[in-house]
Amino acid sequence: MTRASVVGAGMTTFGVHESTLPDLFATAALSAYDDAGVDPADIDAFYFGNAMGGQTENDTHLAPTLATEVGLAGIPAQRFEDACATSANAFKNAVQAVDAGIHDTILVGGVERCTPETGKGTGEMTRIFASASHRQYEQPTGLTFPGVFALLTKRHMHEYGTTEEQLARVAVKNHGNGTRNPRAHFGSETTVEEVLDSPVVAEPFHLMDCCPFSDGAAAVVVTSDDRADSFDRPVDVTGVGHATDLVPLGLKPTLHATQAARDATTQAYDQAGITAEDIDFAEVHDCFTGAEVLASEAIGFFEDGNGGPAAAAGRTALDGDRPINPSGGLKAKGHPIGATGAAQIVELTEQLRGTAGDRQISDATRGLAHNLGGDAGTTVISVMEARA
Amino acid sequence: MSANTNESASVGYEAWTDALRSGSVLGVSCADCGATYGTPVAVCHDCGSRDLEPVDLPTEGTLHSVTRINVAPVGFEGPYYVGIVQLGDARITARIERDGADTAPEIETPVVLSGVIEEDENGLPAPVFTVETD
Numbered sequence: 158m159t160r161a162s163v164v165g166a167g168m169t170t171f172g173v174h175e176s177t178l179p180d181l182f183a184t185a186a187l188s189a190y191d192d193a194g195v196d197p198a199d200i201d202a203f204y205f206g207n208a209m210g211g212q213t214e215n216d217t218h219l220a221p222t223l224a225t226e227v228g229l230a231g232i233p234a235q236r237f238e239d240a241c242a243t244s245a246n247a248f249k250n251a252v253q254a255v256d257a258g259i260h261d262t263i264l265v266g267g268v269e270r271c272t273p274e275t276g277k278g279t280g281e282m283t284r285i286f287a288s289a290s291h292r293q294y295e296q297p298t299g300l301t302f303p304g305v306f307a308l309l310t311k312r313h314m315h316e317y318g319t320t321e322e323q324l325a326r327v328a329v330k331n332h333g334n335g336t337r338n339p340r341a342h343f344g345s346e347t348t349v350e351e352v353l354d355s356p357v358v359a360e361p362f363h364l365m366d367c368c369p370f371s372d373g374a375a376a377v378v379v380t381s382d383d384r385a386d387s388f389d390r391p392v393d394v395t396g397v398g399h400a401t402d403l404v405p406l407g408l409k410p411t412l413h414a415t416q417a418a419r420d421a422t423t424q425a426y427d428q429a430g431i432t433a434e435d436i437d438f439a440e441v442h443d444c445f446t447g448a449e450v451l452a453s454e455a456i457g458f459f460e461d462g463n464g465g466p467a468a469a470a471g472r473t474a475l476d477g478d479r480p481i482n483p484s485g486g487l488k489a490k491g492h493p494i495g496a497t498g499a500a501q502i503v504e505l506t507e508q509l510r511g512t513a514g515d516r517q518i519s520d521a522t523r524g525l526a527h528n529l530g531g532d533a534g535t536t537v538i539s540v541m542e543a544r545a
Numbered sequence: 546m547s548a549n550t551n552e553s554a555s556v557g558y559e560a561w562t563d564a565l566r567s568g569s570v571l572g573v574s575c576a577d578c579g580a581t582y583g584t585p586v587a588v589c590h591d592c593g594s595r596d597l598e599p600v601d602l603p604t605e606g607t608l609h610s611v612t613r614i615n616v617a618p619v620g621f622e623g624p625y626y627v628g629i630v631q632l633g634d635a636r637i638t639a640r641i642e643r644d645g646a647d648t649a650p651e652i653e654t655p656v657v658l659s660g661v662i663e664e665d666e667n668g669l670p671a672p673v674f675t676v677e678t679d
């Protein structure tokens with residue numbers, strides 16, 4: 158059943174931007190307004206995501222600031238923070254608010270700057286990202302976010318024999334998709350050899366297994382099922398699941414299961430009345446190549462342990478039977494933390510309208526977005542469908 | 546000024562750091578359902594009980610997972626190893642040390658508590674486990 162509809166979508170290119178957070182966000186928001194054909198007067202709430210502005214740019218209380226920038230001052234504006242799942246959480250709350258009749262039409266979006274344009278280098282950004290791991294029980298070990306996902310992936314490799322080459326195939330595929338996405342941070346192909354020859358960041362991840370630090374913004378206009386027909390190109394949201402897992406890593410019963418993703422997927426499929434078989438493609442949170450393999454199993458695309466071989470066999474390619482990350486994913490499209498979840502919804506919207514250009518999945522009628530936060534402690538799963 | 550107080554509904558972080566600095570690893574065990582946690586929490590995840598008692602976890606265990614970190618945060622100097630250590634029924638995150646090799650030890654390798662590091666910017670301690678060599 159339709160819970161809400163996305164009637165407008167917009168985003169900046171992801172990459173290195175000199176623009177301020179308000180400038181970047183306005184670019185995405187105005188593009189979403191234009192796509193929907195709405196004015197600010199048509200919007201009655203603003204749900205916004207930014208994960209780290211306080212740490213990176215000494216910039217907080219951003220919801221009313223950005224509302225002012227895009228003509229929405231006066232209406233309820235609120236900021237969400239859930240590490241990398243920040244704007245998927247904003248989206249979930251917007252869908253629920255519209256579904257419950259609390260608001261009619263909501264602007265949802267996110268913005269973040271993570272590149273050295275903030276004045277912060279790799280070591281400082283690595284420290285800021287690490288703030289999403291447990292302050293007392295993990296950060297003092299020197300654990301990093303590549304390290305967190307390395308620990309999850311290493312256990313998966315131990316349990317199932319997943320190989321570094323299979324992980325590299327994820328990077329190769331996502332770089333290839335990214336060359337078809339004009340908004341991607343990386344626009345070049347890579348090879349398994351290039352990935353495996355790149356420097357090791359946190360074993361087993363080489364630099365080319367890791368998503369880049371990116372700047373960018375994304376926004377969508379969400380409205381109720383009733384109102385959606387008055388817009389040109391609505392795409393329906395039929396399920397949104399949201400679950401959490403224990404933090405720190407040591408408390409998670411099964412490290413490589415990413416249990417929150419499994420629980421959120423069950424919720425989303427139940428709401429939509431579907432199973433994994435009914436999904437035509439997925440945008441998943443491939444902050445590291447291993448994360449895509451774990452996600453592909455958690456959302457039910459492959460049996461546990463088959464994610465690596467499936468990636469190597471090309472099953473997740475644009476023309477595979479289980480396409481994943483047609484946008485290029487975080488790996489190639491880029492990962493401006495608080496904008497990533499909203500950007501996945503932009504990609505689902507374009508794919509389901511059939512307007513994704515060179516990266517269009519043929520006959521796509523139903524897609525899934527998997528947006529993960531922190532050490533997999535949070536996951537939001539959204540299911541969207543072309544409107545009948 | 547009144548003296549600093551340490552209010553905690555759980556066994557508490559201070560008890561955990563005190564134990565660690567004196568050579569033991571403090572977990573908690575649920576008096577109602579028996580679940581064990583490698584790091585203190587105020588409420589049992591399995592049954593909701595608040596009756597969690599401190600337990601000394603074994604100081605010898607095995608590597609449940611491990612990585613070599615080359616790119617470190619500000620304040621730390623790579624490379625070094627971080628792992629999830631299995632101690633009886635519980636697991637914790639720890640710094641891992643090994644001699645004479647520059648690759649991560651294998652998963653399931655035996656390790657033993659050997660001390661703490663306090664490289665954190667606020668001096669928070671982390672356990673160090675060393676790969677046992679014959």
Ligand SMILES: [Zn+2]
Nearest residue numbers: 575578589592
């Ligand atoms: Zn219990």
